[in-house]
Amino acid sequence: MSTSWTTRPERSDDVAAIRAINLAAFPNPHEADLIEALRDDPQAWLPGLSWLAEAPDGELTGYSLLTRCHVGDSPALALGPCAVKPESQRGGAGSAAIRAGLRAAREQGENLVVVLGHAEYYPRFGFTPASGFGIRPPFEVEDKYMMALALDPDRPVPSGIIRYAAAFGV
Numbered sequence: 001m002s003t004s005w006t007t008r009p010e011r012s013d014d015v016a017a018i019r020a021i022n023l024a025a026f027p028n029p030h031e032a033d034l035i036e037a038l039r040d041d042p043q044a045w046l047p048g049l050s051w052l053a054e055a056p057d058g059e060l061t062g063y064s065l066l067t068r069c070h071v072g073d074s075p076a077l078a079l080g081p082c083a084v085k086p087e088s089q090r091g092g093a094g095s096a097a098i099r100a101g102l103r104a105a106r107e108q109g110e111n112l113v114v115v116l117g118h119a120e121y122y123p124r125f126g127f128t129p130a131s132g133f134g135i136r137p138p139f140e141v142e143d144k145y146m147m148a149l150a151l152d153p154d155r156p157v158p159s160g161i162i163r164y165a166a167a168f169g170v
Contacts, residue, residue: 007100010050025083037167044165062093072160134159
């Protein structure tokens with residue numbers, strides 16, 4: 001069954017629903033707690049870059065978040081957490097929320113997004129290994145899982161080590 005997802009940025013009354021999506025999608029509250037910590041960090045949280053996918057019946061089902069990080073000394077965005085309620089996984093809600101967030105980031109003039117995630121999933125959005133840009137995480141991880149996306153290929157992409165927001169704890 002194909003669902004037509006509507007996407008929209010987070011509103012102030014969505015906080016509990018976002019937490020519920022993440023609690024349902026993950027085995028522990030780490031991601032839900034991380035989102036709340038990022039929301040409380042004015043250096044990390046960027047208005048308009050927390051996105052939801054809504055089913056035709058109005059149920060909030062998918063979520064994606066982009067927050068400020070740095071590559072070297074240059075500003076960039078970190079994608080994640082991303083989550084979908086288990087009963088709606090593999091139905092396009094996550095992809096819809098991620099695409100909407102990336103579109104909003106591009107419209108806000110952002111250029112670089114990094115993600116640590118499934119090597120089979122994120123390339124569909126244009127992500128490639130971050131090492132190809134000279135970008136490295138501040139921890140050990142297999143190259144294929146640390147990816148980057150230049151939102152405007154005509155702009156220069158910084159290289160260096162990723163500095164995540166403090167809430168990530170790395």
